[in-house]
Amino acid sequence: xxxxxxxxxxxxxxxxxxxxxxxxxxxxxxxxxxxxxxxxxxxxxxxxxxxxxxxxxxxxxxxxxxxxxxxxxxxxxxxxxxxxxxxxxxxxxxxxxxxxxxxxxxxxxxxxxxxxxxxxxxxxxxxxxxxxxxxxxxxxxxxxxxxxxxxxxxxxxxxxxxxxxxxxxxxxxxxxxxxxxxxxxxxxxxxxxxxxxxxxxxxxxxxxxxxxxxxxxxxxxxxxxxxxxxxxxxxxxxxxxxxxxxxxxxxxxxxxxxxxxxxxxxxxxxxxxxxxxxxxxxxxxxxxxxxxxxxxxxxxxxxxxxxxxxxxxxxxxxxxxxxxxxxxxxxxxxxxxxxxxxxxxxxxxxxxxxxxxxxxxxxxxxxxxxxxxxxxxxxxxxxxxxxxxxxxxxxxxxxxxxxxxxxxxxxxxxxxxxxxxxxxxxxxxxxxxxxxxxxxxxxxxxxxxxxxx
Amino acid sequence: xxxxxxxxxxxxxxxxxxxxxxxxxxxxxxxxxxxxxxxxxxxxxxxxxxxxxxxxxxxx
Numbered sequence: 001x002x003x004x005x006x007x008x009x010x011x012x013x014x015x016x017x018x019x020x021x022x023x024x025x026x027x028x029x030x031x032x033x034x035x036x037x038x039x040x041x042x043x044x045x046x047x048x049x050x051x052x053x054x055x056x057x058x059x060x061x062x063x064x065x066x067x068x069x070x071x072x073x074x075x076x077x078x079x080x081x082x083x084x085x086x087x088x089x090x091x092x093x094x095x096x097x098x099x100x101x102x103x104x105x106x107x108x109x110x111x112x113x114x115x116x117x118x119x120x121x122x123x124x125x126x127x128x129x130x131x132x133x134x135x136x137x138x139x140x141x142x143x144x145x146x147x148x149x150x151x152x153x154x155x156x157x158x159x160x161x162x163x164x165x166x167x168x169x170x171x172x173x174x175x176x177x178x179x180x181x182x183x184x185x186x187x188x189x190x191x192x193x194x195x196x197x198x199x200x201x202x203x204x205x206x207x208x209x210x211x212x213x214x215x216x217x218x219x220x221x222x223x224x225x226x227x228x229x230x231x232x233x234x235x236x237x238x239x240x241x242x243x244x245x246x247x248x249x250x251x252x253x254x255x256x257x258x259x260x261x262x263x264x265x266x267x268x269x270x271x272x273x274x275x276x277x278x279x280x281x282x283x284x285x286x287x288x289x290x291x292x293x294x295x296x297x298x299x300x301x302x303x304x305x306x307x308x309x310x311x312x313x314x315x316x317x318x319x320x321x322x323x324x325x326x327x328x329x330x331x332x333x334x335x336x337x338x339x340x341x342x343x344x345x346x347x348x349x350x351x352x353x354x355x356x357x358x359x360x361x362x363x364x365x366x367x368x369x370x371x372x373x374x375x376x377x378x379x380x381x382x383x384x385x386x387x388x389x390x391x392x393x394x395x396x397x398x399x400x401x402x403x404x405x406x407x408x409x410x411x412x413x414x415x416x417x418x419x420x421x422x423x424x425x426x427x428x429x430x431x432x433x434x435x436x437x438x439x440x441x442x443x444x445x446x447x448x449x450x451x452x453x
Numbered sequence: 454x455x456x457x458x459x460x461x462x463x464x465x466x467x468x469x470x471x472x473x474x475x476x477x478x479x480x481x482x483x484x485x486x487x488x489x490x491x492x493x494x495x496x497x498x499x500x501x502x503x504x505x506x507x508x509x510x511x512x513x
Contacts, residue, residue: 241455242455242458245455245458245459245462246462249462249463249465249466252466253465253466253469256466256469256470256473259473260473283496283497285496285497285499286496287492287493287496296475297474297475297476298475298476299476299477299478299480316501317501318485318488318499318501319482320488320492320493320499322490322493324486325486325487325488325489325490326484326485326486326488327484327485327486327488327499328482328483328484328485329482329483329484329485329501330481330482330483331501355480356478356479356480357480357482358475358476358477358478358479358480359475359476359477360476366493368492368496368499368501370496370501397476400478403469403472403478404469407465407466407468407469410465411462411465414458414461415458418458
């Protein structure tokens with residue numbers, strides 16, 4: 001135990017419960033207004049030396065606090081002793097929700113509180129000044145305190161279902177208050193209204209591990225359930241870093257595009273026009289003169305233009321490396337049809353076709369070509385006597401811009417889903433509120449769940 | 454999540470850089486190895502895979 005804690009927290013005063021005779025320790029040095037017997041749960045007047053019974057109650061220890069009475073821990077720069085514990089609950093749509101509150105005491109600082117719900121913890125301090133009431137853009141109630149605007153989260157009647165230890169007010173089992181919570185994560189302003197008074201307190205979210213460390217509780221805390229109203233959004237949920245990365249990588253891709261475009265050879269290695277007679281018999285295939293493809297691996301752009309008139313031609317091509325015997329087979333088809341139909345002229349297809357052959361190693365190559373077209377018959381045979389002229393052009397290493405824009409699209413693709421993570425976190429936070437959706441939710445999401453506004 | 458996106462972006466950029474270096478792009482061909490040198494003098498001795506494929510017959 002911290003020696004400093006021994007110094008500032010005096011030894012408890014021992015008394016006996018007038019209801020059941022059990023020993024009662026008073027830790028708050030007369031600062032507490034009531035004390036609840038840990039054995040019979042009777043509420044006693046702590047300001048009276050005879051411990052007058054305020055409320056008789058026969059109960060058993062049905063709730064086991066995480067922090068036992070008398071345990072001490074350092075939070076917010078001071079050492080606190082747990083002197084009281086209560087469980088409170090609200091009923092929403094027929095379902096009971098319970099949370100637990102611990103009364104902390106320091107003789108120099110006074111009282112503070114720890115609240116715990118589903119393993120989410122908040123350090124709570126009473127505030128002396130009244131917050132200023134208002135409304136937000138969606139006409140929901142807000143309160144402003146110390147320049148921070150808090151959005152209304154929930155209002156419900158809270159009742160005390162279990163108490164033990166000392167309290168700075170005259171606590172009673174079954175007492176009810178109207179509790180209203182306003183949040184601005186990680187803070188919360190809460191009001192508790194009875195028929196006599198309104199009290200305000202300010203809470204701040206504390207990770208469970210900090211509580212475990214402060215009070216030296218062995219083991220690890222149970223994992224929190226769900227998203228709590230004051231729970232800070234994890235960095236990943238509110239981070240704008242992915243957008244920053246997107247812009248950095250987009251610029252990188254554009255830089256890469258410029259770099260490869262400026263170093264591209266764009267060298268025309270073959271540009272020949274050939275004639276093909278469809279009516280001719282014999283071997284149609286032939287090879288071109290040899291040409292050099294410079295560089296290591298790069299693409300080769302092949303463009304074919306056919307001087308066609310209501311005809312088609314298919315050119316089978318093989319780019320053959322004269323040194324290695326490696327061949328790259330491909331084909332291009334050009335066709336062009338036109339006519340008049342119902343008084344309207346029409347055209348179909350194109351006399352041009354092109355392809356880019358990827359990753360062709362450098363070396364000495366030649367091109368084997370084998371043209372073919374529809375075999376001429378009947379009247380068409382006479383027309384087909386006219387040779388078909390076609391041009392083949394090969395360009396080594398042409399820039400390819402599309403891939404970089406595709407890359408930018410790929411970079412963009414996950415971002416909307418990453419943005420949804422933050423939205424999902426806020427949706428989970430506000431799911432338990434009186435509104436169901438966050439105050440800044442966009443219209444389309446509110447239409448499905450914001451019925452009560 | 455940002456780290457995952459960083460890795461993803463690096464893979465996209467790395468892939469594009471590699472494709473820029475190697476001349477990779479969309480497009481296909483059939484790669485045939487061991488084409489005899491005699492094809493240079495006798496083109497008919499080599500038959501392209503595409504030579505026997507189906508053709509489109511256009512026109513109305």
